[in-house]
Every structure is written in C-alpha cells, then in structure tokens.
Amino acid sequence: MKIRQIQELTDATIICGEESVEHDVQYAFSSDLMSDVLTLDCNEMILITGLCNMQTIRTAEVADVSCILFVRGKKVTPEMLRLATENNMILMKTEYSMYHAVGELYCNGLLSIY
C-alpha cells in the first residue's frame, strides 16, 4: 500500500517526508510500547502509535522504520521533526483513534507482522 493511500484512508496530515508518499509499505505495527517495536525483525513497515516523544523517533531510527502515523492528533515537537527529517522519515498524524486507524488500514489490505 502506498503511503499516500494510508494518508487518505486515515484522513491524515503529512508532517514531513511528503516527497516519499508514493513509496510502498506492506506491513504495519501499532503499539505505544517502544520496547515491543525494538523486538521486531521487519523493516518495511509503518509504525502506528499514540506515543509522541523523542523516543518514538529514536526507536524508529534504530529499528529502521521510515514511516510513523501518530493517532489522536498528537503534536510533534520541533526537536522530533528535526531528527525525523535528518533520517528521511515520513511523519503523519490523524485525528482517528488507534482502533479506528488500524481498522481502516487492515480492512484495506495493509498486512500485520504477526
């Protein structure tokens, strides 16, 4: 599924990485627990989370996750934006709840890692 389609299905706003919205991603993982994200062996995925702080971006950086969708309209700080941009990440935010966002994406074919 293209990032653009993920954006449309969740009515999300792109915070940074607009130039990469035509990239494809097959898998998604949703969690607020970064320890869990760090145990995954999959790189080609989007992270859907309600946790919005520097450690979310750091976790994505070390886990080679290049796209994050923040749910419930979480606010990204300038420091987070700087680190995400430095790592060529795509950050998006949606007003949808985690349950709503993952439901839309799952029903439209975005695969689960487990």
Added chain:
Amino acid sequence: MQFKFELEGGNFSKAGYASSQIKKVLKQLSIDSHIIKRVVVALYEAEVNVVAHAWRGIVQAEIDADKISLILQDEGPGIPDIDQAMQEGFSTASPAVREMGFGAGMGLPNMKKNVDELKIESKVDEGTTVRMTTYFSVKGE
C-alpha cells in the same frame, strides 16, 4: 576506531544519541544492514537502561575489522539479581520511564538476543557495566 559518549540519568532527550552516531559510522563502513540493526537496537536498549536507572554513565565503542565492542559503564543503584533482571517481564522502571514507552522488562532479553556476547557485572549502590560484542560476519562463514 574508538568512540565515547556520556549519558545522564533521567535525561531522555540524549538517550539514543550514541546509537544514532554508531549507526552512521557502521553504515559508512558498509556493514550489513541486519547486523547494524542488531547492534544499534542492543545499544539503544542499553542506553535507555542507563538513563532510566542510573545517575550517569559512559558508552565506549571500539570498532575493529571483524567486530564491534560496546561497553556501558554506569554509576547507579546496580542490579541486585542479574538472573532475575534477565527474565522477560521483570522491571523496576519508574512510571516516568513507562511513559516514554519503555519499562516493560524487555530490554535486557532483547539486548541478549541481538548481540553475540553479553556480559553484565554489577555492584549494588555502585553501578553496572555491560559489555556487548557483535561480529560483522556470521560465525562459521
């Protein structure tokens, strides 16, 4: 090649900086991306542990042709029972650490999973030293 980074207990804004820098160096050295990920995930978990539990600490990295050796040395409360700390789900993390997305008792087991060698030494009320080694080629090849 040697690198040294400082860590400050409680300062989460710096947690992950060493991992980020080491990742860049390993990429420049064209190390296999799966190995880089294993190294930096283990290092990041270890950094978070120092920031979450200790008062201060240092990260020392030494990169040789065939391996990377990482030493994280902290001044802190230490680990009274290392075997217990290695068990998945065991955690003494504060609510503040849990709010950062950690503290589920997964850090040490995940470090063990991602490195070739892990050694932990600790003295209560003094601190903990974690040594991790990862080889750049799969053993036996």
